[in-house]
Amino acid sequence: MKLSWSFLFSSLLACSAASPKAGLVYVYDPDTPATSQQSPSVSPETARLILAQRLGLSQFHSIKDASDELIGQLNAFGGRQQRPFGVDNIRNKAQALIWIEDVDDASTIVKDQAQYSAAFYVADPPSSSVNENLIKNMILQAESLAQKSDPQALSYNAGLVVDNLLGRFSHVETYNDYLSVFRADKTVPLPDLSNSLAQLIASSKDLGSEGFAITVVFMPPSSHHSKRALNAYGTYDLPSTLAARRENVEALLSESTAQPSPAPQNFTPLTSEKFAALQSDDPVLGILPTCFDSQEACQKQTHSCSGHGDCALLRKGQKGSDATVTDCYGCKCNATVIEVGNGGKKTTVWGGPACQKKDVSVPFFLLLGSGVGITFLITFGIGMLYSIGNEELPSVIGAGVSGPVRK
Known part of the structure; x- marks a missing residue:
């Protein structure tokens, strides 16, 4: 026991x-x-x-x-807690x-x-x-x-x-x-x-x-x-x-709110790198290169691949003083899956050098193929009807509808 x-x-x-x-x-x-x-x-x-x-x-x-x-x-x-009346x-x-x-x-x-x-x-x-x-x-x-x-x-x-x-x-x-x-x-x-x-x-x-x-x-x-x-x-x-889905919020400016607040004591001047990092939510504009020298440069210039992928090494460069090929870093886009009603899922595929564009190639070619197919069928049907209307009637039918013989 x-x-x-x-x-x-x-x-x-x-x-x-x-x-x-x-x-x-x-x-x-x-x-x-x-x-x-x-x-x-x-x-x-x-x-x-x-x-x-x-x-x-x-x-x-x-x-x-x-x-x-x-x-x-x-x-x-x-x-x-949120204060009332816009304070x-x-x-x-x-x-x-x-x-x-x-x-x-x-x-x-x-x-x-x-x-x-x-x-x-x-x-x-x-x-x-x-x-x-x-x-x-x-x-x-x-x-x-x-x-x-x-x-x-x-x-x-x-x-x-x-x-x-x-x-x-x-x-x-x-x-x-x-x-x-x-x-x-x-x-x-x-x-x-x-x-x-x-x-x-x-x-x-x-x-x-x-x-x-x-x-x-x-x-x-x-x-x-x-x-x-x-x-x-x-x-x-x-x-x-x-x-x-950002909306421009209009705020009334007064003498008390027009002046910016003083910066904290350990405030440092804004650099271009910090500005790019703070603006990472804005859309990527302009023409971007497909290769970057480093992963950090890829993240900053693509705004972390617009949040739709990761910066990774796409091609390994050569080593040595006479090397002509350098490391190539770029965005590897990931598909986004969103749950919708009734247990369904909506998948969005991203593309572009910064994964900032939706990949609509599959819907585009599907719509293009369907449009071409429907246009061909309509054209073929109209041509068939036109060719049938131009055909001459057989001689047997023509004999039965001919007028009386003049004596």
Whole structure:
């Protein structure tokens, strides 16, 4: 009997040791003091709803049978509430999403938790591939929104600050001029990243009420316990088209809003490279070369292949001082699949040197072939009818209808 109890106790210890670690999310909002309450644990579905509300994407994420606990969590971690009567036009709408994978202990990066407004855990965190899919879908949702009014260029300056502090670790993308996304893993130098995150929070605090919201997500290493289903975060809607449906928002200019806001203390002059990176959501114009000297040049000049592909090595160059062929980097376009009603799917194929053009060759040739075929059939039918009408009647029929013989 003692052996049975000892075996059961050891089994429980083994199960607890094998349980997956939880993800950790830190949030910072201007004008929101840090809270001392204990960080709650939420499900991946609730975490998705919180992130969607913080990033301004709530219209794509519906809530069914919401409990009081869920509503309280959305109010606590969902960010600043929208102000009525258009007062939000003079407030910074920039959002910074920092997503770091494969982190065993977030305390090695976040030294001072009091800098943040609040924090919460994500129980049973999904795998890194599922997380990547969620980030891509939220980027698509952000790109489809109408462009936000920014008369004082507050969001523009915030994107420069994020790129200035985190761009040396990994590429920082800015979507729809308000959402800056930084993705990395534990391969980046964690002490340097910790200092940069602290400087990022301090930069937003220095702006006071004009600061920008920051969301930092730490995900543990994926294991066989991690949820690998595509719907681990629940279901949500995607925009009907990948093209950004931006509308020009007219804002009234007054003496108080006509002057741009002062730049932060660590503001650096805008260079051509940063300008190209910040304008990555705009369509690629002009004639682009099919080959680029480096992957970085390909990403900047094609705006990361317009979000429809990846820059890769197309042709390996020769080595040596007398080499005449250099490395050729270009865009490898990926087809986009969008779920439509009744479980259907719509596939869009992209082409062009920057994957900026829809490949309509198959529908074009199908329509052209059908048009040529129908035109041939109509022409053939009309010609057949015309040839039948010109034929002479047989002699037997002609004899029967001839007039009487004159005597």
